[in-house]
Amino acid sequence: MAIEIRGVNKSFGEAPVLRDVSVDIASGSLTALLGPSGGGKSTLLRVIAGLETPDSGKVLISGKDATLTPPQRRGVGFVFQHYAAFKHLTVFDNVAFGLKIRKRPKEEIRRRVGELLELVHLDQFAKRYPAQLSGGQRQRMALARALAVDPEVLLLDEPFGALDAQVRKELRAWLRRLHDEVHVTTVFVTHDQEEAIEVADSIVVLADGAVQQVGAPGDIYDNPASPFVMRFLGPVTEIDGRLLRPHDVEVSAEPGPGTTPAEVTRVVRLGFEVRVEFRIRGAGEEDVSWAQMTREAAGRLAVEAGAEVHVRPAVEAATAPAS
Numbered sequence: 001m002a003i004e005i006r007g008v009n010k011s012f013g014e015a016p017v018l019r020d021v022s023v024d025i026a027s028g029s030l031t032a033l034l035g036p037s038g039g040g041k042s043t044l045l046r047v048i049a050g051l052e053t054p055d056s057g058k059v060l061i062s063g064k065d066a067t068l069t070p071p072q073r074r075g076v077g078f079v080f081q082h083y084a085a086f087k088h089l090t091v092f093d094n095v096a097f098g099l100k101i102r103k104r105p106k107e108e109i110r111r112r113v114g115e116l117l118e119l120v121h122l123d124q125f126a127k128r129y130p131a132q133l134s135g136g137q138r139q140r141m142a143l144a145r146a147l148a149v150d151p152e153v154l155l156l157d158e159p160f161g162a163l164d165a166q167v168r169k170e171l172r173a174w175l176r177r178l179h180d181e182v183h184v185t186t187v188f189v190t191h192d193q194e195e196a197i198e199v200a201d202s203i204v205v206l207a208d209g210a211v212q213q214v215g216a217p218g219d220i221y222d223n224p225a226s227p228f229v230m231r232f233l234g235p236v237t238e239i240d241g242r243l244l245r246p247h248d249v250e251v252s253a254e255p256g257p258g259t260t261p262a263e264v265t266r267v268v269r270l271g272f273e274v275r276v277e278f279r280i281r282g283a284g285e286e287d288v289s290w291a292q293m294t295r296e297a298a299g300r301l302a303v304e305a306g307a308e309v310h311v312r313p314a315v316e317a318a319t320a321p322a323s
């Protein structure tokens with residue numbers, strides 16, 4: 001189910017929270033709404049769900065104007081960061097809930113819930129109660145419950161936000177695999193750029209209530225539309241007033257075309273990665289830039305703190321003005 005958001009504006013009181021937001025979400029895609037806290041991500045997701053009505057603009061679902069359609073008639077499944085499970089119902093009955101209120105036949109419910117629990121790897125836990133599950137298992141149950149009624153669109157608001165880093169990582173990979181199996185159009189909110197890059201087909205960067213850039217993860221990372229997007233998507237450093245990715249900084253012992261002399265201030269070895277920190281000649285004490293390189297490249301360069309080096313952006317490097 002494709003989703004089109006057309007010129008949506010939304011304010012709470014005087015404060016504009018969404019400003020002329022237009023986004024196309026392709027049918028069957030896995031899209032991340034990425035941006036800093038307060039940027040309007042949850043509000044946009046709630047507008048898609050029908051839990052908020054825009055002040056102006058439209059939401060089209062599958063080409064039809066759904067702006068005023070109530071949430072229960074939009075065919076959306078919703079999962080929140082803190083999923084409110086029914087504590088007194090088993091995992092099976094939690095997942096079956098939506099089917100039961102739709103009065104589906106018992107046999108169909110048994111089969112469908114069985115399939116879903118298998119899909120989210122909870123088939124062993126059907127008889128447990130939510131309190132007997134880990135946080136990650138509870139979120140998987142929430143996803144199974146949202147999928148039970150065959151939504152055409154799945155909306156996830158920081159679904160793994162409350163979990164610890166290791167479990168988050170596992171669930172990311174799992175969400176990607178699940179999506180590859182089920183192909184339901186999915187939109188998830190995250191403020192974590194690594195999560196968006198790793199999981200999504202398409203990223204919508206939202207800040208200050210406005211769309212900053214839309215594209216495939218690699219595209220946005222390599223061709224950021226603004227210094228803001230560049231900084232938000234990954235590490236940046238500065239050479240001669242330009243921002244660039246630290247892995248796009250070339251460091252050599254000898255001067256060459258377009259190089260700038262610099263002094264190495266520190267070399268940090270982080271296993272496979274080595275960070276070479278340097279100060280451009282003539283720059284202030286605090287103005288330290290850095291290059292990221294492999295252990296092999298650092299070995300060939302063989303420099304330590306105090307050495308003079310010559311730096312320049314790699315030929316293919318994406319750069320943006322620093323201010």
Ligand SMILES: Nc1ncnc2c1ncn2[C@@H]1O[C@H](COP(=O)(O)OP(=O)(O)OP(=O)(O)O)[C@@H](O)[C@H]1O
Pocket residue numbers: 012017035036037038039040041042043044189191
């Ligand atoms: N119901 C509401 N009433 C008043 N203000 C609201 C309401 N919902 C959201 N806001 C405000 O709208 C702005 C955007 O909120 P929103 O939750 O959409 O941002 P977000 O990007 O999802 O942020 P976060 O990552 O912190 O959840 C915030 O300043 C928030 O305080």
